[in-house]
Amino acid sequence: MDSSDDNELARLMRAAIAGDERAYGEFLRRAACLVRGFARRKIVNGGIDPEDIVQETLLAIHLKRHTWREDAPVAPWLYAIARYKLIDAFRRRGRRMEIDIEAIAEPAAEPQAELAREWEINRALESLAPGQRSVVAAVSVDGRSISETASNLGMSETAVRVALHRGLAAIARRFGRG
Amino acid sequence: METNELIKALAADTRPPPASLSTVWWGAAALAAAVAAAVFLATLAPRPDLAAAAGTLRFLFKFVVLLTLALGAFGALRILSRPEGDLRKTVPLLMASPILLVAAVTLELFTTPSESWPERLMGTSNVYCFLLVMAIGLGPLSIFLLAMRHGAPSRSGIAGAVAGLLAGGIAGTIYVLHCTDDSPLFVATWYTLAIAGLSGLGALAAQRLVRW
Incomplete structure (x- = not known):
C-alpha cells in the first residue's frame, strides 16, 4: 500500500x-481486501474466521465514516478500526472459551456434533425485526435496488432507506454477540 | 450473507453521514461550558473581592493553569476520539498544565516561610472546593461521554479519563471565581483531587458506555 493507493482510496x-454510491462500493471492496489481508496475517491460531473480522470492520467503517478527516490518509484510520474489531473478537472468544471449559467440566455434558460454520453476520441478521430483516436481505442477498425493494414489499422508498439504515446499525451492534 | 452482499447493502445506505466529529466536539464544549456556568450561577456567587483579586499573581495563575488544562484536554480528546488517535501526540497537550503547576508550587515554596505552608495548603474551603468542582464537572462530563459515543475511540478508558480532565478543567476555571484560597499549594492539592476524581469517573463510565 503506497501513497498513490491511499490517494485513490481517499478520493x-x-x-x-x-453521495456517489458506485465510488462507495468500490471503496468498500478495496477496504475489504486490505482488511482481509490484515486479518489473515494476525489470526494465526484459528478460532476466529478472518471474514467475520472483514464484515464487522466494514460495518464499523460505514457507521463511523464521519470520524475520518477528509485531509488525512485513509490507511491508518482503516487499520485502526480493523485492529479494534480484531481485539474485540479475541476478547469475546476468550470469554466464550472459558464458558466452553465450564460446560465440559459438567459431567452430564455430551459432545456436540460439529455444526456447519455459521457466519456471525447471519446470526445478527436473524435477530432483526422482520421488517428490517426483509429489507436488508432484499438489498444485500437478493441484490435488489431501493426502488425494487420498495415496490416488492409495498413500502415507500423512504421507509426502505430508514429500515436499511436501522437494520445495518442493529447488525453492527449485535455482531458476534448473538 | 457474503461480504460482497454486505457491501451492496452498505453502498445502498446513502443517507448522508452524521455531523463531523469536529462540529460535535465544538458543540459539546460550548454546551458544557454553558451548563457549568449555569450551575455555578444558580448555586454560588463570585467572591466579594473578585475585582481586587483579579489583579494578583496567585489568582491569575490559578485561572491560567486550569484554563490550560481545559484547552489541552480538549485537543487531546479530539485526537483520542478517532480510531487512529495517537496517544503520543496528546502528551505535550496534557503536560502543559502540570508543568505550570509544578513551577508555581516551587516558586511558592521558595518565596513563603515554611511555617505558613500547612495553612496555605489546607486553605479555608478545602473539602468544599473538592466537592463543588466535582459537582460542577458532572454535567460537562456527561456531555463529553455522549459526544464520545459519536466518535470511535480505540481506547475508551483513556479517552474517558481525558474527558474527565476536560470536565474538571472547565469546572475548575469557573469555580476559581468563587474560591478565596489562592495558594498554588491549595490548587495542587484540592483542585487536583477533584479533577482526578472526575477523570477516574470518566474512565470507568467510558469503558461501559463507549463501545462501537
Missing part, C-alpha cells in the same frame, strides 16, 4: 461522502 471516500 473514492470523498466521492462516497458526497
Whole structure:
C-alpha cells in the first residue's frame, strides 16, 4: 500500500461522502481486501474466521465514516478500526472459551456434533425485526435496488432507506454477540 | 450473507453521514461550558473581592493553569476520539498544565516561610472546593461521554479519563471565581483531587458506555 493507493482510496471516500454510491462500493471492496489481508496475517491460531473480522470492520467503517478527516490518509484510520474489531473478537472468544471449559467440566455434558460454520453476520441478521430483516436481505442477498425493494414489499422508498439504515446499525451492534 | 452482499447493502445506505466529529466536539464544549456556568450561577456567587483579586499573581495563575488544562484536554480528546488517535501526540497537550503547576508550587515554596505552608495548603474551603468542582464537572462530563459515543475511540478508558480532565478543567476555571484560597499549594492539592476524581469517573463510565 503506497501513497498513490491511499490517494485513490481517499478520493473514492470523498466521492462516497458526497453521495456517489458506485465510488462507495468500490471503496468498500478495496477496504475489504486490505482488511482481509490484515486479518489473515494476525489470526494465526484459528478460532476466529478472518471474514467475520472483514464484515464487522466494514460495518464499523460505514457507521463511523464521519470520524475520518477528509485531509488525512485513509490507511491508518482503516487499520485502526480493523485492529479494534480484531481485539474485540479475541476478547469475546476468550470469554466464550472459558464458558466452553465450564460446560465440559459438567459431567452430564455430551459432545456436540460439529455444526456447519455459521457466519456471525447471519446470526445478527436473524435477530432483526422482520421488517428490517426483509429489507436488508432484499438489498444485500437478493441484490435488489431501493426502488425494487420498495415496490416488492409495498413500502415507500423512504421507509426502505430508514429500515436499511436501522437494520445495518442493529447488525453492527449485535455482531458476534448473538 | 457474503461480504460482497454486505457491501451492496452498505453502498445502498446513502443517507448522508452524521455531523463531523469536529462540529460535535465544538458543540459539546460550548454546551458544557454553558451548563457549568449555569450551575455555578444558580448555586454560588463570585467572591466579594473578585475585582481586587483579579489583579494578583496567585489568582491569575490559578485561572491560567486550569484554563490550560481545559484547552489541552480538549485537543487531546479530539485526537483520542478517532480510531487512529495517537496517544503520543496528546502528551505535550496534557503536560502543559502540570508543568505550570509544578513551577508555581516551587516558586511558592521558595518565596513563603515554611511555617505558613500547612495553612496555605489546607486553605479555608478545602473539602468544599473538592466537592463543588466535582459537582460542577458532572454535567460537562456527561456531555463529553455522549459526544464520545459519536466518535470511535480505540481506547475508551483513556479517552474517558481525558474527558474527565476536560470536565474538571472547565469546572475548575469557573469555580476559581468563587474560591478565596489562592495558594498554588491549595490548587495542587484540592483542585487536583477533584479533577482526578472526575477523570477516574470518566474512565470507568467510558469503558461501559463507549463501545462501537
